[in-house]
Amino acid sequence: MRALRACRSRKGGGGKGKKAQKRQREPRFAFMTKSDIEHLDDGYRWRKYGQKPVKDSPFPRSYYRCTTASCGVKKRVERSSADPTIVVTTYEGQHNHSSPAGHQPRRQAPPR
DNA sequence: CGCGTTTGACCAGCGC
DNA sequence: GCGCTGGTCAAACGCG
Numbered sequence: 016m017r018a019l020r021a022c023r024s025r026k027g028g029g030g031k032g033k034k035a036q037k038r039q040r041e042p043r044f045a046f047m048t049k050s051d052i053e054h055l056d057d058g059y060r061w062r063k064y065g066q067k068p069v070k071d072s073p074f075p076r077s078y079y080r081c082t083t084a085s086c087g088v089k090k091r092v093e094r095s096s097a098d099p100t101i102v103v104t105t106y107e108g109q110h111n112h113s114s115p116a117g118h119q120p121r122r123q124a125p126p127r
Numbered sequence: 128c129g130c131g132t133t134t135g136a137c138c139a140g141c142g143c
Numbered sequence: 144g145c146g147c148t149g150g151t152c153a154a155a156c157g158c159g
Contacts, residue, residue: 060131062130062131063132064151064152065134065150065151065152066133066134070148078150078151082130082131
C-alpha cells in the first residue's frame with residue numbers, strides 16, 4: 016500500500032485512452048492447464064501489470080504482458096472456480112519473435 | 128544496477 | 144440521467 020502516491024502525474028488517461036478496443040479481431044486462445052502454479056514458463060517472459068477480483072470466482076484474475084520487444088502479446092491467468100487446481104490461461108495475440116535464448120518452449124502445439 | 132512484482136486510482140461505456 | 148464495472152497505467156521496493 017504505497018498510500019499517498021507522490022501526486023499521480025498520470026496524464027489523466029486512466030484506462031480507455033483510445034476507443035474501447037471495439038475491434039478485438041485478435042482471436043483469444045484459452046487453455047486449461049491442470050497446475051497449481053500459474054507462473055508456468057511457457058518459453059516467454061511475462062510481466063504482471065494488474066490484478067482484479069473476478070465475480071463468480073473466489074480467486075482474482077492476473078493480467079500478464081510479454082516483455083519481449085516487438086511483442087505486444089497479452090496473457091491473462093485465472094483459476095477455475097470449480098477446480099482451484101485448474102488454471103485457465105488465455106493468450107491474446109501471437110508472438111512475432113523467437114523464444115528467448117536458453118528458454119526452450121515446450122513444442123506443445125496449442126489446441127487452438 | 129536492473130528487473131519484476133505489488134497496489135490504488137482513473138476513465139469510458141452500458142444498463143436500468 | 145445516474146451509477147456501476149472492467150481494464151490499464153504509474154511508482155516504489157526488494158532481491159540476485
